[in-house]
Amino acid sequence: xxxxxxxxxxxxxxxxxxxxxxxxxxxxxxxxxxxxxxxxxxxxxxxxxxxxxxxxxxxxxxxxxxxxxxxxxxxxxxxxxxxxxxxxxxxxxxxxxxxxxxxxxxxxxxxxxxxxxxxxxxxxxxxxxxxxxxxxxxxxxxxxxxxxxxxxxxxxxxxxxxx
Amino acid sequence: xxxxxxxxxxxxxxxxxxxxxxxxxxxxxxxxxxxxxxxxxxxxxxxxxxxxxxxxxxxxxxxxxxxxxxxxxxxxxxxxxxxxxxxxxxxxxxxxxxxxxxxxxxxxxxxxxxxxxxxxxxxxxxxxxxxxxxxxxxxxxxxxxxxxxx
Numbered sequence: 001x002x003x004x005x006x007x008x009x010x011x012x013x014x015x016x017x018x019x020x021x022x023x024x025x026x027x028x029x030x031x032x033x034x035x036x037x038x039x040x041x042x043x044x045x046x047x048x049x050x051x052x053x054x055x056x057x058x059x060x061x062x063x064x065x066x067x068x069x070x071x072x073x074x075x076x077x078x079x080x081x082x083x084x085x086x087x088x089x090x091x092x093x094x095x096x097x098x099x100x101x102x103x104x105x106x107x108x109x110x111x112x113x114x115x116x117x118x119x120x121x122x123x124x125x126x127x128x129x130x131x132x133x134x135x136x137x138x139x140x141x142x143x144x145x146x147x148x149x150x151x152x153x154x155x156x157x158x159x160x161x162x163x
Numbered sequence: 164x165x166x167x168x169x170x171x172x173x174x175x176x177x178x179x180x181x182x183x184x185x186x187x188x189x190x191x192x193x194x195x196x197x198x199x200x201x202x203x204x205x206x207x208x209x210x211x212x213x214x215x216x217x218x219x220x221x222x223x224x225x226x227x228x229x230x231x232x233x234x235x236x237x238x239x240x241x242x243x244x245x246x247x248x249x250x251x252x253x254x255x256x257x258x259x260x261x262x263x264x265x266x267x268x269x270x271x272x273x274x275x276x277x278x279x280x281x282x283x284x285x286x287x288x289x290x291x292x293x294x295x296x297x298x299x300x301x302x303x304x305x306x307x308x309x310x311x312x313x
Binding site for chain 1: 181217262270277280284285290296
């Protein structure tokens, strides 16, 4: 089984926060947040499920582990809520659950994957800004897209500067 | 009866989470930038759950202690630590300075360049991490690169 990822396409996100609502409806608390950069850009951000995850390497109780799809999962029975994973996460993803006194994070919709469904945020996104798939299929698509964008940009910037 | 070693404690609040009788309470002061860990011995039931979870082994147990006192102050222990200040926005984050130092020491399993990259993020607060990330996102950095190239 290959590693599964959720690809974020910044240029397609319209900041409607439907992913947050879908995640909250399915998981009880929203584990994806739409971050806004002063009316310029919006970015939905969930756990990136890093291949070499710093949270797994620092966890003192080995509560974090990867499953067969490459998703980084948290075992609430082992977690002691020491926040070390939140400190080392470059995206600031793991959050403290005040009710259960453990950390909580995105599990790439483990239950929905078991049922053969897409993660809730991806299934809801109206503009396909979130793309779920195998890392070997999704990343080449992203590279192709960025390369096309670079060609368009270079033409536009060139036109402006040559005038 | 538990006793917290203020030199070893990093203020991670794992003991407070584990305590079934709420004898250890964490109080964050976001204006002064301090976190105090208050252990109230009059609530302690002696279950030693705090010592079990402590990642720095900062809690030791003393067998003999006199629980009769004229003032409540004698029955509480308090450890005060500094909260880390985000260098970008200037607000105090939810971590203590000692926690960040501990994280720097403990990150050794990963390849060198990853650790260097993570070190840049460590002192930042949650919001500034995301801002920093968005500023370095591939499409924006592409735009910056294009503007530099011409």
